[in-house]
Amino acid sequence: MKVIPNRVVSLRKPKLGQNFLVDLDAMQRVVDALGDISETTVVEIGPGEAALTELLAKRAGRLIAVELDRVLAAQLRMRFTPLTNVEILEADILQMDLGTVLGSTPGPLRDLRPTGLFKTQVVGNLPYYITTDILLKLFAAGDRIETLVLMVQKEVADRVAAAPGSRDYGLLSATAQMYGTVQKLFELGPESFDPPPKVRSAVFRMKMQPRFAELEVDEAGFISFLKVMFAQKRKTVSNNLKLAYDKAIVKAALLGAEIAPATRAEAISLPEMARLYRELKK
Secondary structure (H helix, E strand, O other): OEEEOOEEEOOOOOOOOOOEEOEHHHHHHHHHHOOOOOOOEEEEEOOOOOHHHHHHHHHOOEEEEEEOOHHHHHHHHHHHOOOOOEEEEEOOOOOOOHHHHHOOOOOOOOOOOOOOOOOEEEEEEOOHHHHHHHHHHHHHOHHHEEEEEEEEEHHHHHHHHOOOOOOOOOHHHHHHHHHEEEEEEEEEOHHHEEOOOOOOEEEEEEEEOOOOOOOOOOHHHHHHHHHHHOOOOOOOHHHHHOOOOOHHHHHHHHHHHOOOOOOOHHHOOHHHHHHHHHHHHO
16 A cells, blocks of 8 residues: 555455545544544444554554454554554454454453443444445444444435435434434545445444434334335335234224324334334234
8 A cells, every 4th residue: 555645545456345445535534523532442344454544543542443354454463563552353344243342351362251331433434235234233232332433335324314204214214313313424436445436435423322212112123113114115104014014903003103004104203103113012
């Protein structure tokens, strides 16, 4: 890797769906979006050639970089060995037990016994083809995460941040917003990456603030309910619910929740969703 003004040039052929971020200004904006991390544990997903990792290492109290590529992981270990606040894990983020990793002690002899609940920050440039899977994995570990700052395909960021009633609002929007508040920060063109992807990208920040207790619903049951609600976006809520519930139960629940049967799921707010779910459970 070499650096030219405001751009990092990769000398390695990417694989595993990698598009390395090479825009130095964008990297700085991503790190700035995390705020003060001097006494915080930060997990970076897919550090690649470490352009973003270098910035994070200077600011973070503790940095755990998770890299799937064996060669890159080995190079990262050699590069960051002198820094006691940086750990490199060669692992697949989708296969990791995030609860164990986020609750482990730092250092070369890692003690994997839980140290108690503490909040971490998560940052990364997510591979496009597994973005949704990674997001759902992170949501499930939301009790240990304070903030997400993630770079994803623009369409995914639009869906995560979409409001009810908008064209992009759907299952991913509702699921994400049950776990936290989402803010889309900025967009990036293909020229900000090497190799340039065929799509635009965007960075969003998500403050993890689960709403299950507030809306009086159980997490597992409500997430399953959302999948039924958005099973087929073109269908009405009544028709989607009949895929999983008795017709009479659906009719009574919609009446109790004061939702018209012909309404589509994307037009229903999360509090209204929760009210309907509670009616169905009766």
